[in-house]
Amino acid sequence: MSAAAVATARPALGRDIRALLGELMKLDHITGGLVVAPDGLVIAADLPREVEAEPLSALAATLGRELELRGPQLRRGTFPMAQFASVSGSAFLGSTPVGFILLLGEPQADNDTVRGALRAAVGTVYRAWAR
Amino acid sequence: MAFARIWHMLGGGRRRRPTSAQVFRQAQRLRDDGRFEDAAELVADALIREPDSVVGHLLAGSLHMTLRETGQARTSFERVLALEPTQPRALLGLARIALEDGETVACRDLLSRALARYPDFPEARALLDVARGLSVAPEPKRPATPAATAVPAPAPTPIAAPAAAPAARAVPTATTRPEPATAAKELPPAERLRLPSESREALFMRPDATLVFAEPRGPRTEAVAARAVKLARIATAVLARAGFGPLRHAVIEGAAETTYLRTDDAALLTLAFDRDVTAATAISHLERVWGTYRSELA
Numbered sequence: 001m002s003a004a005a006v007a008t009a010r011p012a013l014g015r016d017i018r019a020l021l022g023e024l025m026k027l028d029h030i031t032g033g034l035v036v037a038p039d040g041l042v043i044a045a046d047l048p049r050e051v052e053a054e055p056l057s058a059l060a061a062t063l064g065r066e067l068e069l070r071g072p073q074l075r076r077g078t079f080p081m082a083q084f085a086s087v088s089g090s091a092f093l094g095s096t097p098v099g100f101i102l103l104l105g106e107p108q109a110d111n112d113t114v115r116g117a118l119r120a121a122v123g124t125v126y127r128a129w130a131r
Numbered sequence: 132m133a134f135a136r137i138w139h140m141l142g143g144g145r146r147r148r149p150t151s152a153q154v155f156r157q158a159q160r161l162r163d164d165g166r167f168e169d170a171a172e173l174v175a176d177a178l179i180r181e182p183d184s185v186v187g188h189l190l191a192g193s194l195h196m197t198l199r200e201t202g203q204a205r206t207s208f209e210r211v212l213a214l215e216p217t218q219p220r221a222l223l224g225l226a227r228i229a230l231e232d233g234e235t236v237a238c239r240d241l242l243s244r245a246l247a248r249y250p251d252f253p254e255a256r257a258l259l260d261v262a263r264g265l266s267v268a269p270e271p272k273r274p275a276t277p278a279a280t281a282v283p284a285p286a287p288t289p290i291a292a293p294a295a296a297p298a299a300r301a302v303p304t305a306t307t308r309p310e311p312a313t314a315a316k317e318l319p320p321a322e323r324l325r326l327p328s329e330s331r332e333a334l335f336m337r338p339d340a341t342l343v344f345a346e347p348r349g350p351r352t353e354a355v356a357a358r359a360v361k362l363a364r365i366a367t368a369v370l371a372r373a374g375f376g377p378l379r380h381a382v383i384e385g386a387a388e389t390t391y392l393r394t395d396d397a398a399l400l401t402l403a404f405d406r407d408v409t410a411a412t413a414i415s416h417l418e419r420v421w422g423t424y425r426s427e428l429a
Contacts, residue, residue, distance in 0.1 A: 015165065017165070032373070037193070037196070037197050038196050038197050038199060039192075039193045039196035039197055039204075039224060039227070040223070040227060040254060041193065043163075048374070050374060051372065051373055051374060052253060052372070054253045054254050054257075055253040055254055055256065055257035055372050056257075056369065056372040056373060057254075058223075058227075058253075058254035058257050058258055059257050059258070059261065059365060059368050059369045059372055060369055061227075062227065062230060062231075062258065062261065062365055063362070063365045063366055063369055065227075065231055066231070066358070066361065066362050066365055067362070067383065068199070069231060080384050081384045082381065082382065082383040082384065083380075083381060083382045083383075084366040084369065084370060084378055084380075084381045085378070085379055085380040085381065086370045086375040086376035086377055086378060086379055087376050087379060088374075088375045088376045089370070089373065089374070089375035089376075090375070091366070091369050091370055091373055091375070098165050098197075099197065102369075104373045104375075111382075111410075112410060115382070115384075115410075119384070129165070
């Protein structure tokens with residue numbers, strides 16, 4: 001699935017955060033994902049069996065909040081997307097009014113494509129929630 | 132028919148007011164549907180009728196957090212603890228707020244209390260690991276110390292850098308105000324500190340948040356450096372929980388600019404660019420500056 005596919009999704013998709021996560025999970029070399037509320041509670045998760053949802057979601061929400069509060073460079077709640085990479089994989093994090101979308105990617109994942117798709121998904125959620 | 136009229140007059144036909152438990156369940160459903168304001172309104176109304184409801188205050192705290200109303204969330208969680216001193220979700224909620232506020236010791240205490248009562252609490256354990264890592268870091272105000280450790284060669288990472296680095300500019304020494312005199316000698320020569328002209332901000336620091344270099348430098352620079360280190364530590368914890376190795380690269384898109392981060396066990400570099408600078412160009416700059424700085428520190 002391309003970033004454009006997410007971008008052109010109907011606004012209703014932004015209300016159905018689980019469906020949106022399902023679409024993002026179709027990206028090549030994405031191995032897992034979750035949506036977590038700012039208080040750390042899991043809203044939706046599709047993770048590899050060996051990855052525990054609760055501690056990962058608690059940390060993802062903490063990371064998301066840290067980015068939202070980061071400083072004068074970023075207005076509160078306006079960081080749309082971030083990527084954190086190690087040699088063995090990446091975590092992509094998007095901020096929405098509902099909470100944070102976390103995607104896990106293999107090293108082979110096309111970073112630009114994933115970031116673009118996540119950015120588009122975040123925009124979709126914002127548009128849906130603005131209605 | 133007459134019986135029905137009498138029944139209605141006696142109040143039997145009147146809809147019963149839902150119990151607080153029913154209202155809280157309804158609020159939880161609204162919350163799950165993303166209707167946070169509606170849920171918060173229901174909870175607030177129910178708490179007027181039942182002010183000592185642990186469930187109600189917990190739900191209120193959770194909703195306030197979701198709405199990014201941290202102060203009100205704190206009040207709700209504190210109310211829960213007044214009613215039930217070891218309530219784990221309230222302890223976790225307050226610990227998260229403490230971590231956000233940089234109150235690491237308070238965060239650790241709250242999480243330890245939660246784990247003492249409920250040892251099998253994976254969220255609390257994950258956050259405590261992060262808080263412990265942060266608490267061992269010295270305050271960022273400490274003067275820089277000489278870099279004594281050898282620097283390993285940067286490992287290849289998923290965010291690959293283009294081979295050619297675009298043109299760079301020399302950093303004006305007037306804006307490069309080093310830390311105390313002891314640190315000044317170790318700073319790379321100004322003529323070798325070449326930053327890309329597109330860069331809006333550059334920070335180079337050690338893992339304990341000791342600032343090595345900043346351009347430009349202002350009154351909040353050290354605080355920003357400390358936050359960058361904190362961010363890197365939380366990100367490393369996220370990666371570890373996902374089964375990945377430690378953080379090496381990050382790209383953080385903001386409203387007006389994008390920050391690129393490069394790090395290893397011994398140092399951390401951030402460069403901020405306007406949003407119109409392409410990722411390829413920015414990463415190319417990042418790798419070149421990283422290589423220069425690391426060789427200077429080795």
